[in-house]
Amino acid sequence: MIGTRDPFVAATRRGLLAMGFGFATAVGLAACGNADVVTNSYPTLADAKAAGALAPGRMPDRLPAGSHDLREARDLDTQRRWGLFSFPSDQRDQLAAILEPEEMSLTGQNCDVPGRIEWWPMLLRGSLDDERIRATGIRAYRSKGRELIFAVNWNQGRGYYWTPGGAAR
Secondary structure, three states: OOOOOOHHHHHHHHHHHHHHHHHHHHHHHHHOOOOOEEEEEEEEHHHHHHOOOOOOOOOOOOOOOOOEEEEEEEEOOOOOEEEEEEOOHHHHHHHHOOEOOOOEOOOOEEEOOOOOOOOOOHHHOEEOOHHHHHHOOOEEEEEOOOOOEEEEEOOOOEEEEEOOOOEOO
């Protein structure tokens, strides 16, 4: 009959519309995930200090004086943080002074970095593989306050730090 609607077709359309709306909502929420993650870059440690980045919960306050090419990220909700920096080879002792002297294994550690922190190396994301990481020349240490993990390539003068996130799943 003309003008009548098949209840099955109408129900199917409503279901498809609801599924489409649900999918769009999920995509939108995923795109906004980690919206409270703030990132910053600084050419030198002096610039980071002038910007107030050496405050508690941000960058470590005792990085080598000549540190440069610094990046930081922090999650305002969870207080997690990540950062990287380069340091002069003649200031290795300054970095060593803020680290526990013994190396640590990263096997079993999980570094849950938000995807929007695109500058964080893939090697240090997710469930960490100590053997692969060590093969690149990186050695891992806990900070003396044990609030951060540092991964350092002493030969390249490059360091990474993050808030420990627990054991890998």
